[in-house]
Amino acid sequence: MNTHALPNARRQAITFTSGDGCYLFDDAGKRYLDLVSGLGVNALGHNHPRVTKAIQEQAGRLLHTSALYGNEYQEAVAQKLCELSGLDKALFVNSGTEATEAALKLVRWYGGPRLRVIALQSSFHGRTRGGLSVTGQASLRDPLGPYSLPVTFVPANDEAALREAFGTDVAAFLFEPIQGEGGVRPLNDSYLQLAQELCRKYNALLVSDECQTGLGRTGKVFGYEWAAVQPDIVTVAKPIAGGLPLGAVMFSAKVAEKFPLSGHGSTFAGGPLVCRVALEFLDEMQTLLPRINEVGSALAEMLSEFGEVRGRGLMRAVPLGERPGDPIVATAREAGLLINCTQTTVLRFLPPYILTREQVAEAGAILRRAIS
Ligand SMILES: Cc1ncc(COP(=O)(O)O)c(C=O)c1O
Numbered sequence: 001m002n003t004h005a006l007p008n009a010r011r012q013a014i015t016f017t018s019g020d021g022c023y024l025f026d027d028a029g030k031r032y033l034d035l036v037s038g039l040g041v042n043a044l045g046h047n048h049p050r051v052t053k054a055i056q057e058q059a060g061r062l063l064h065t066s067a068l069y070g071n072e073y074q075e076a077v078a079q080k081l082c083e084l085s086g087l088d089k090a091l092f093v094n095s096g097t098e099a100t101e102a103a104l105k106l107v108r109w110y111g112g113p114r115l116r117v118i119a120l121q122s123s124f125h126g127r128t129r130g131g132l133s134v135t136g137q138a139s140l141r142d143p144l145g146p147y148s149l150p151v152t153f154v155p156a157n158d159e160a161a162l163r164e165a166f167g168t169d170v171a172a173f174l175f176e177p178i179q180g181e182g183g184v185r186p187l188n189d190s191y192l193q194l195a196q197e198l199c200r201k202y203n204a205l206l207v208s209d210e211c212q213t214g215l216g217r218t219g220k221v222f223g224y225e226w227a228a229v230q231p232d233i234v235t236v237a238k239p240i241a242g243g244l245p246l247g248a249v250m251f252s253a254k255v256a257e258k259f260p261l262s263g264h265g266s267t268f269a270g271g272p273l274v275c276r277v278a279l280e281f282l283d284e285m286q287t288l289l290p291r292i293n294e295v296g297s298a299l300a301e302m303l304s305e306f307g308e309v310r311g312r313g314l315m316r317a318v319p320l321g322e323r324p325g326d327p328i329v330a331t332a333r334e335a336g337l338l339i340n341c342t343q344t345t346v347l348r349f350l351p352p353y354i355l356t357r358e359q360v361a362e363a364g365a366i367l368r369r370a371i372s
Pocket of ligand 1: 125181211237
């Protein structure tokens with residue numbers, strides 16, 4: 001298919017040319033129900049009227065000015081993100097891995113001589129070298145080492161191991177409330193509460209990577225809210241600009257105090273186009289929260305027919321035991337349903353927030369055939 005564009009993922013032989021709501025259409029005009037949403041990005045579905053209108057209007061006004069100047073929308077997005085997260089400052093980036101980079105810099109500035117970060121086995125925080133340095137998957141991390149910061153990887157939900165890992169040299173504990181790429185594995189509330197307690201005790205920062213769980217995906221604005229903890233740093237990306245590249249890191253005043261001007265920066269980040277769309281997304285996302293919970297439960301119920309269901313809201317997975325997921329993904333795709341497989345044996349579902357109960361039933365009928 002492609003001779004020059006490098007397929008930097010296991011790419012499926014299909015080309016989509018348009019989308020509408022929860023459906024995508026390929027170059028032969030065939031329709032697919034999309035329960036992947038561009039890996040959690042297209043949370044409002046495809047061609048959402050508010051997103052399309054904002055892009056069209058803004059494209060005719062102003063696209064980019066650089067970090068040297070403000071724009072009409074950036075402060076409003078930052079304010080909203082701070083209100084939602086209970087934090088004080090927001091810094092814009094362009095992707096999830098850059099959000100991790102920015103968070104690691106904040107940790108470094110805050111920690112001073114304390115360098116060590118505690119992260120989780122099976123975690124995923126991005127593919128730049130900073131992101132990989134805290135990613136607890138040897139196959140991704142090891143080929144590109146060594147890394148400069150000391151990182152201790154502990155098994156998720158093991159409270160004794162967490163207590164043992166903490167010490168006076170720890171600058172931060174970094175987690176995903178539900179490990180996404182690692183197989184949709186939620187952290188226990190009590191585990192996150194202990195992590196918060198230990199961070200407070202050792203003056204370390206509690207850092208929640210919400211790139212996949214954040215901004216509505218789990219049925220609350222942020223995944224950490226389920227455990228009633230308050231992180232010092234929160235990262236977001238994927239859905240925030242309706243399909244355009246934008247990420248952000250939010251942090252508390254005590255972290256901001258130690259962060260110098262130009263402590264991190266980006267030519268593109270937080271421009272007028274992406275910020276204008278982000279305002280539309282954030283507004284829609286809040287009104288969709290009840291629906292995410294309701295349709296998320298319907299999705300979980302439908303999936304329970306196929307075994308254990310992990311996750312929350314509209315972030316769900318069905319582990320297949322030893323059975324590889326790719327053939328099921330391929331059969332479902334042939335039948336007009338897009339799903340994803342992570343860790344080779346875990347079917348993952350990240351549908352748009354506008355998914356309906358009828359579409360859950362439509363997916364169920366195809367999955368029944370694909371899995372049997
Ligand atoms: C939790 C988490 N953090 C970071 C990233 C990296 O995001 P990006 O691919 O936008 O760099 C991802 C991507 O899947 C993610 O799930």
